[in-house]
Amino acid sequence: MTTSTPSPRKYYFLKTRSLPGAHKYDNFYLRLHGDGVEDIVLTPGRPIYLRAFDEPAPAATIPSTEAGVGTSIKFISTKSGDRQWSLALGQPRDFVGWEPVRIVAAAEDEEAEAGARWVRKSDLAAGGLREEFEALEWDAGSSEENGKGEWKGWMVCEWVHGHPQLFWVTGMSDSRGKELKMPTFCERVELVKEAVGESVDVSA
Secondary structure (H helix, E strand, O other), X not given: OOOOOOOOEEEEEEEEEEOOOOOOXXXXXXXXXXXXXXXXXXXXXXXXXXXXXXXXXXXXHOOOOOOOOOEEEEEEEOOOOOOOEEEEEOOOOOOOXXXXXXXXXXXXXXXXXXXXXXXXXXXXXXXXXXXXXXXXXXXXXXXXXXXXXXXXXXXXXXXXXOOEEEXXXXXXXXXXXXXXXXXXXXXXXXXXXXEEEEEEOOOO
């Protein structure tokens, strides 16, 4: 009888990719603010220790039946042994159109639903050539009616941390039932992978 060998983790950096016509926050890397703050901030340089990887979730925790949904985005720090963290979306609030994206301790996984999916996309790159890439999208697991909003994309703003901060657009409405407009000082982005070039055997 043979047993399957777990696949090695494929580590990557998470970074931004600007939408066509925008460029302010292109090619910025996601990192944890730290000092007790779980918010994600962006910097032009690679994180020194933080690495991301995909972890398929058990079927019972998958919030959607759509193909490609059911993955958690996990993180390790190369200086913190086997500790893990998870990408988590801040809980939507009434009449607020965007919420922070955070990196939380793995013990708080109830905040970090396995809603990640990588979607193949393409757009025009420099020189007018069409470039293909995989972008991170999210299934929030429910709609505004039951309090979780609907993922409408990623947004970066100059906020309170001294670095650009990452938010998710919740699709929540204002008091008149209209979708809230993005602030003029913010910009929509895609989230993409950049390979680290290293792997770890998860069976070790």
